[in-house]
Structures are given as structure tokens and as C-alpha cells.
Amino acid sequence: MTISTPAPNPARFIRADGPDKVTGSGRYTADLTLTGMLAAKFKYAGIAHGRITRLDTTAAKAIPGVFAVLTQADVPNVRFGGFVQDRTLFADGVVRFEAEIVAAVAAVDAATAQRAVDAIVVEYEPLPVVNDPEAALTADAPLVHTDWASYGASGALVRERNDASFSSIAKGDVDRGMAEAAVVVRSRYDADGCHAAPIEPRAIVAQWEGDKVTIWTTTQVPYDARAGVCETLELPANRVRIIVPHLGGGFGGKCGFHFEAHIAALAKAARRPVRLLFSRREEFLAPDKRRESICYDFETGVSSDGRIVARRVTMVLDNGAYTADAGFFSQLGAMHALGPYRIPNLLAEAHLAYTNHQPSGSVRAPTAPQTCWALESHTDEVARAIGMDPVAFRQLNAVDTGAEGPSGQTYGEIGVQECIERAARMAGYGQQLPGDEAIGVAIGWWPSFAVPSGAYVKIDGDGSAQIITGAQECGTGSVMTLPQLAADELGMSAADFQLVYQDTSVAPYDMGATGSQTLFNNGRAVIAAAAQIAEQLRALAADHLEADPADIVLANGQAFVAGTPDRAVPIATLAGIAAGGELLIGHGSGMPPGPPPISGSTCVGDAGVAAWVAPQFSCHAVRVKLDRDTGVARIMHVAAAHDSGTIINPLGAEGQVQGGVLMGIGQALTEGTSYDNEAHQRNAGLLDYKLQTCADAPPMDIHFVQINTPNAGPHGAKGLAEAPNVATAAAIANAIAQLVGAPVRQLPMTAERVWDALQEVAQNTIGGAA
């Protein structure tokens, strides 16, 4: 069943952490100070690839006010990594990217710590710099990890030399499909890497008491951070407590395990609390989370009636120097390169190439926006080649309810076709436009991630309630939505609930603010926990009202007998009764829905992301105005239609789409990391890496195609935080291509690149005329 977006509710949801945030009273990690706290600084490699021939910390340690200087020799000899154990806390004899940490200092203040960092002597034997992911895969390329074969790794990965993860998806007979196609179109696209760039730079505070350490940190994934500390410092989980104060945005950049163990080790050695505050430059260079650059070679064959009959795509992703959480990106990227289309014959091959760049990792919908940009640009080329309207081409070829996707998954009820229709209509697709304006259209998709998650709910004797959850709030409001779910289950008001969250020693496990999974999975956990209390309340009320528990209804803060609302007792009264007997405490987790079946495809290097639980779909249609003299593109209007299942918090959902679209505009036009010949980032600052401002942001129209999806999250909800970031850059590209007369084959499509494409078209035109 499809229902249209409900009219805006005047009593729309106001987030519980809001007052902290607008008054300045909310504490973020950098706002914390502890008595005796020291400042931490890192010594970075400064070169992209080299063997350490001398490392001397003597002079640094001698500086008054320096409490600890640590190198790899001072911590357990542990090689870690979720997919490939290719990394150590500090450089282990070789540095492999410019911001690899060689040593760490704790000193009485930041200036003293910096002096100590400068006094550390490191000498290197330079090693050849691997600066190009495609070149890294050639037979004679220097190895980034000479010991790659001996590293521990996930059994699902297919690895060979600089290829850290090869993945392929095959179906049908791609050669025969191409041979039978009426038209075959080939395209090359190159997307630069880019950054999450949350406005809050990373901060970490660590303090030991006896053999236990508490770490306050800016992580999106507290349990993952804890696991990293436990693994690298060889500690049991119950002696490491991760607390996240308010988190100032993440966008994936604060996923994974970062510097918590370094700061904990410093605090232990210094016998003092230690705080790390990142500068904006460090924020750009050091984390192992940067959106991967990818290059693509596409080949698509279509029949004379416009149906896709075959697709072949080869892609090379930049892994950077260490694999971090990018191990599954090759398969995920392959899925995005094939796209939400019906394709009988296909072969996608993706390689994750080690280079001497900053490591890649989850940034909002990893692999998706850049791959959607490349695929959907290619799709417009295909449509044009057979003389079809790009929207009609997508309507003909996109998957639909009951259709089979590229990996052989058959979808239940999905809203992709309605997204296309809605976005085109909201954008006024087909209208007469001035000569310097065009509307581009693109479709995108993204999985929901079904994973374990836990929560407690309790109601105290006065009738006030708490949700104690392992879930992490990074700004999206998904944790803030949990009280609504518990309130619905218990017939109470969301305002009756206070949240205790993002503390690993207090609440059960949750995967964190990653994979758009919080509401999907922790929502299930909170409902399950609340359901336990609901059962207790019904038993208490039945006793109190002399009725059958099965007849008790919980609503409006009361328990009453069905059909006779005057036989009622306030829930607060029942809570008072429970306080003298069996307490009202619920715990919940619930089984996550299992992966859907796939058939007919062959997946090599199967990281488990070819079968998508509750897939989300979107279509964006963007009107762009182009100044042909300068190559400057201005976004005039964005229409975004999304199938993310049932929308539980419309205000928050709109905010996710608006923010995701604007990030997509940045990725389309300005956000790209540039490397020099020695693999140093050229634009590691907000002046040269330009985010979109308020004055740049266009008007947007948003529509949610709401389908109550089975085997999804609470009330049929899917994820939402990442999906809005997928299709925007692609839609912009398709508008720009119309205005230029050819696609711009590099992302971001900066004014310079657009201008170059305009000149090339002009030259070809003149050449053709001559």
C-alpha cells in the first residue's frame, strides 16, 4: 500500500537535545576539562612513503612539561583492521601516507607538546610513492604492503598484491548480450576523493582510574571504538568505557576506531588525563575516513526498443594506505555501478587498490554518490545514443515491484517508479527553459542494514520513564525519535521519556550512527523493551481494575478496560504500585530481519552486500543554470523523491534530505581532494576545499513515497540518512551535460573542468565544420 506524505503536523517533533544545543549549555568532547589534564599532539610522517631509519625521542622527552612520548615500541605489538589486519597504532618501521602517526606526546599544554613533537628526530629512506590507484594494480607497481600476503584478513576478501579487495558480480552472458545489442555505449568517468568534513573536529579525553579507562570521544560508533581500544591495548571490554558527549556531526567520517587508543596509552604512561584536539588541517589529513576516489569504464548494450540487454563495468577504488572499513566497498561499489536496473547480462568488476594516500572509509553512503554520478551520466549517454528521453529510458529500465535487480534479488513492493514520476513532476521536467538552464534527472538506491541492537526501558515510581540505549546520536535525530516509539507502545507521551545514550558501560550494544541503521535496528530494540513493560502494566492494571489483562488498553497515559474507558487507572499510579513490588524494567533487542534470497548471479569477493534488506530508492531532478563564459554552474532548484518506507519523524526526515542534497551539490561542484606528485593533499583546509554555504543552497521540494515495508524497521521504516546523498551529483551532471553538449567526465565538476569541456565541444564543432 502506498500512502502520500501526510500534511505537515503543526505539533511537529522537537528534539530532546535541542535546548542544550541552542543555549550553548550542551557539552561536546572538546568542552571537557579534567583536573591535571595534559594536551596531546601527534608526530606525523610528513612524507607519503618511506622506511624509518632513525627515530629518536630523547630530546623531546627532556623538555620540561613533557610527561610522555610514545612510539610503536611502547604499545602492544598488535596489527589491527576489521577487514585486513594491515595497520598498527604507530608506524611500524614504514610510513605509508603523509599523516601516518610516528609518535605521540602528552605535555602540560599544547604549545609544549608541539615543541616536543618538533624535537622528535625521524629520518627516512624514501620509498617509491604509489599515487595512482590504476597504476597500483599493474604487475610492476611497487607494493604498498610488502607483507600483504601474511596479514590476517576476512575470509570473504579476494586479495592480490596492491588489490586489497577484488569483487565481481556476474549474471547471464555479458559477451552475448553485447553482441546482440543494437547499440553499445562506452564511457570513462573519474571521481576524486572527498571528505566528510563535519564542523566539529575530532576530540578525545582519556582518564585512567586503577586498571580501568574512561574515554570521552567524538565517535559515531562507540562500541567499535571500544573494540579497537581493547584489541590494540589488549584490554577486556569491561575495563574500557567509551562515552560520547554531544557529537558535532559525523557523516561517516567519525565511524571506525581512530585515535582513542593513542590517547588512552598516553594517559596511562603520563598517569594523567590527556586530551587531544584536532585542528582543521589534521581533520582533513589524518583520519582513515575519506570518500574513495574511483575510476570507471562502462559499457552498456541496449536493444532497438531501448531495453538494457548487457552491462560491463570495471572500476578501481582508491583504498589509500590501509584498508580500514573499506573492505566491502568493492562489492558495494559494483552494486551501485550496475544500478537499480533490470539487466539480463552483466559483469561488474571492482578493485580496491592500495596507494600512499589517506585511507578511505565510510563517508555518507560510501561508493554511492560518485558511482551514481558515473552510472547515471553514462545512462544519459545511452539514452541519447538511441534517441530516447532520459526519464522515459529510466522508467522503462529501472527495477520495480516484483522485478529482479542486478544481483538476482527480486524486490517486494518498492517505490522507485513513483519516485521518478514525482521528482520529474516537482521539477517541472519537460517545461520550456531559458537557453542557459536545464533539468537533469538521476535515480539512486541504498540498502538498509539489519544488525543486532539493544536497549532498556524503565519507568520509575513517579511514572517518569527512561530509555537507556547503546544507540549513538550524531545529529540526525534518530535517537531523538526513539521516545516516540516507546511512547506509542506504552500509551504515554514522548515527553515522558528521558534518554540515556552513547555510553558503552551503561547500555547494551548498538552498531552506532552508521549505515542509516539507528531507527531501523534500535527502534526495534526500544519497541521490544517497551513491550515487556507494557505486559507488566497490563497485568498490574488487570489486577487493579479486576479485568482480564488481554482486555487492558494503554493510551493517553492510562490503562483502561477495552470498551469501558471509565474503568481506568493512570500509568503513573501503576508505576507507584510497581515501585513497591516487581519493578518496571524492560530490555529489548529483537531479531534483525535476515537477508533476502538472491539467485542467478555469481558474486566473487562476496562481502554480503549484494542482497539488500529493505532497499531504499530515490530520484532527484535538478535545474541548473550554467554561465558558459566561466563554467560556473548554479543550482536553481532540487526536486527529491524518496522511498525510505514509512516516515516516522517527518521534520527529521526532511532535514536529512535537505542536508544530504546540499552535501551532494558540494560533491558535484566543489568538493574534491587534490594530490600533488608526492601524494600530499593540496587542499586540506576549508578555504581550498569549499563547502556549500547558505547563500549557495537552492530551494528544494521533497516528497516521500511511503510504503509500509515488510521485514524492515519499526512500522515499515527503512533507513534514510545516507540515501539523500546518492543521486544529487548525478542529476546535476546530467543537467550540465545538456548545457555543455557533452558530459564532464571528472568529479567534482568544477568551473574549470566544465569550462574545459565547453572548449572541447567548441573545438570539435569548429573542427567538424572545417
Place this chain on the structure above:
Amino acid sequence: MSESIILSVNGMQYPVTIDQGRNLLSVIRGEVGLTGTKEGCDDCECGACMVLLDGQPVNSCSYLAMQAQGREITTVEGVLIGDAMHPLQRNLLAAGGVQCGFCTPGMIMSATALLQRTPAPTEEEVRVGLSGNLCRCTGYTKIVEAVQRTAAELQGS
């Protein structure tokens, strides 16, 4: 070299002894002890550290604390009206203009200065007025709405 000065922040006088080279942001967060003002880049690019100096918005990361002597400094903590939220704070929440909240204090100071200068701004004036404050979460739409709602409310009162 250290010097003892008095800073007036949100109507309170704070005697502080500081190195002459210290920026205003670090003194507000450290010595004065008000952490609502945030550091996002230390380079005048993000606007998270914005405060008002005699009503004018300033990136406190790039302003010497010494220069703020004798001037009235307003931070996000000084926006409350008694214990009640300023309409701008209320409207930011009602419109959904707050997500992670890290840019919010600077955004509030920018918008406050804008509304003092231009009590009935057009949407374009709001967008230009807030263009020195980067937000990565919201896409700005709901922040602009909140500022416009506030302007209408203040004009109506």
C-alpha cells in the same frame, strides 16, 4: 607576555590574566569558562566561533582577546531572556534547524546581528547574512525558515 585585563561577557565582568597573543575564542572557552562558542577551523572559515562585539559579529578565533577590552562581548549563553529561550532559539528547534548543533551557537550570533541590522530581512538577505556560518547537517533550509519566523514574530510584537 601576560597581562591582566577585564572582559565584559554577557554583562558580567571577568578579570583574566592572559598572554597578549591569545585569541578571544580560547579565552572565552578557557578563562571565562563559557564553552557554547565552538572552534571549528581556527581560520575564519566556518563561523562556529562567532560572537558579538558591541553587537557586531566577529570570528573570535581570529580576534585578539586584548582588543576586546572595553567592549561588550555577547556569546550564545547571553542570548537567553532571563531563563526563557529567545524566539530565535525556540524557532530553530520548532523549524528543525538544529541537528548536530555544533554550528548552532555561531549561527545564532550571526542571525541575531542580522535581525538587529535588518529587522525584516528578505530570504536572500537571510541567506547572505548567514553565509559566513557553515552547517554540514541541515542544508540551511530550516535555519533560514527559523530566522524568517523570528523576524515575523519580533516585528509583530
